[in-house]
Amino acid sequence: MSVGTEREPMVRPPALRTGQEASASNLELFFDLAYVLVVNELAVAFLKHLTWSGVGTFVALFIAIWTSWVGYTLYANRFDTDDVLFRIAKLAATLSIAGCAASAATATSSFSTPFAVCFLAGRLILLGLYARAWRHVPDARGTIDVYLATTAASSALWAVSLAFGAPARYWLWGAAVVVDAVGPIVATWRDNHLPLHMEHLPERFGLFVILVLGEAVGGAAVGVHDAAWGPSAVAVGVAGFAIAAAMWWIYFDTAAAVGAAALRRRDDESRDDGTPADERHDLFVYGHLPLALGVVMAGVGVEELVLHPGAALPSAGGWALAAGVALFLTGTALVLGGSSRSWRAIWPWPVAAVPLAPAAAAFGHHRALLLVAGLALLCLGLAVRGTVVRRNGGSDPAARKTPRTPV
Secondary structure: OOOOOOOOOOOOOOOOOOOOOOOOOHHHHHHHHHHHHHHHHHHHHHHHOOOHHHHHHHHHHHHHHHHHHHHHHHHHHHHOOOOHHHHHHHHHHHHHHHHHHHHHHHOOOOOHHHHHHHHHHHHHHHHHHHHHHHHHOHHHHHHHHHHHHHHHHHHHHHHHHOOOOOOHHHHHHHHHHHHHHHHHHHHHHHOOOOOOOOOHHHHHHHHHHHHHHHHHHHHHHHHHHHOOOOHHHHHHHHHHHHHHHHHHHHHHHHHHHHHHHHHHHHHHHHHHHOOOOOOHHHHHHHHHHHHHHHHHHHHHHHHHHHHOOOOOEOOHHHHHHHHHHHHHHHHHHHHHHHHHOOHHHOOOOOHHHOOHHHHHHOOOEOOHHHHHHHHHHHHHHHHHHHHHHHHOOOOOHHHHOOOOOOO
16 A cells, blocks of 8 residues: 655645755746736837837836846745645735726826726735745745835835825836845845745746846737738838847856856855855846846837838837847846856956947938848847857856956
8 A cells, every 4th residue: 555645734834845856836937927018018019109208118127027037036046835825825926916997008197096006916925925034945035125215115105105296106116126136136245144045036037037038029020910920020120030049049058047146156156155146146137127128128119110110220120139138248248247146257258248239229321221130140040159158168257267356
């Protein structure tokens, strides 16, 4: 007679899981879909308003949504026990972010209040999760205290903003986002002996990058559809797809692989000699902000250029594409250089290529294909170069056993 395995209780208190094997759960993937809906709505609204005002609104709301996602990701990285209470809280948070998606396109105008209420609901749920963790994980209270304080302050600012109209409401939103953003940095500085789970963390960020890359591919596909499959539009769309494919190649074959390996090695060293964590994890995390933002901006730029392949350049679509590529490469550099704590990991590849994208967008002509194909060749060249450098150990100074130059 076989011996049955003991069932885990349906309600379990949070516990640190940094020493266990862990990977992204199905619930986390479902949770991410709500955020992708918000990103899609922001991208659609940005495409309709390719102006300086539109850029500012898109970037500000994207940062707000991204920091919200990071907050839940870092909590789950340390304290996800997948019990019933956590599942209910995470599903409720998913619903709140879906509400943000339903109001994101006009979050700074007619649907400002629904957006703020839904965003506030997500903050309050995260606050409750951290309060629960504080009660059950006393060894982590030094870190949890920071997240409780910053999440409470952020929630208060979102709540107070409901009593104001524009522009005071949006300044309060901005202050709340800043408070959320500095939380993980302060937590590392205050209690740097509580590590993140380095099997789970890179996987979570990689999944988010995959989802926003889907937005970039969608921009090319939707543009070709709306342009009725015109030959010029198809050519620009194919070149735009090549940019998204090259971004995938650069991120997963170089940035994510090298960055995750460097952080795992650092964590192994910390366990061996007792040295505390440093800023590398934060740079890995925050490097993904310009990286993901750049992917979405590039997708918007490609869609605009597919729709108007013969319009005069420089144009708003061309600048959006070029800025997106430059931001993506900047984020790649932060992930690589930050995780390895070395300038040699990012110079000359990919830093030297960052100014080439806006330079290409500045030339005047009437063929979008020249710009999109040129940036596609640049990105594909960087992808190949990054792979070659990584295989030779060039992007990871520690792999060559040479002294590192501090960033």
